[in-house]
Amino acid sequence: MKYLIDTHTLLWSAGNSPRLSSKVKKIYLNPNNDIYLSLASIWELSIKIGLNKINLSIPLKKFVDIHILGNNIEILNINLNHIYRIEKLPLHHRDPFDRLIISQAIEENLPIIGNDKIFDNYKIKRIW
Numbered sequence: 001m002k003y004l005i006d007t008h009t010l011l012w013s014a015g016n017s018p019r020l021s022s023k024v025k026k027i028y029l030n031p032n033n034d035i036y037l038s039l040a041s042i043w044e045l046s047i048k049i050g051l052n053k054i055n056l057s058i059p060l061k062k063f064v065d066i067h068i069l070g071n072n073i074e075i076l077n078i079n080l081n082h083i084y085r086i087e088k089l090p091l092h093h094r095d096p097f098d099r100l101i102i103s104q105a106i107e108e109n110l111p112i113i114g115n116d117k118i119f120d121n122y123k124i125k126r127i128w
Helices: 007-014 022-029 039-050 060-071 080-086 096-108 117-121
Strands: 002-005 034-038 074-076
Touching: 002 007, 002 096, 007 022, 007 039, 007 060, 034 039, 034 096, 039 060, 039 074, 039 096, 080 096, 096 117
Parallel strands: 002 034, 034 074
Antiparallel strands: none
16 A cells, blocks of 8 residues: 655654554554655755754754665655645645645545644545
8 A cells, every 4th residue: 555644754753753653653564555755745844944943863864864765765756736736725724735745645646644633624535
């Protein structure tokens, strides 16, 4: 199965946070699953690190190398269809990164792994 993870899911999994549900941990540990991370999440991290809203213990590039590429998480690039879909989304949520991730989930028919319940207002499957 293929899944798209939200930014906080990546951070919590990298830190082995107890906030991750057992369901999410099982998905992560199943080698038959394909886990994707939106390029928007890396962009979001870069901005939030620059604004001192997020503090990683290592530089972002090293974090990506270890926790994303090192765990066989695939980067989901942003394409024009993802962007065009955003204008059709209802305004349940104003966070531009989350809206792009939601748009990608719809366009690619991927469930999102994340605990943000506002995602449930969109035509996607959210797992937590």
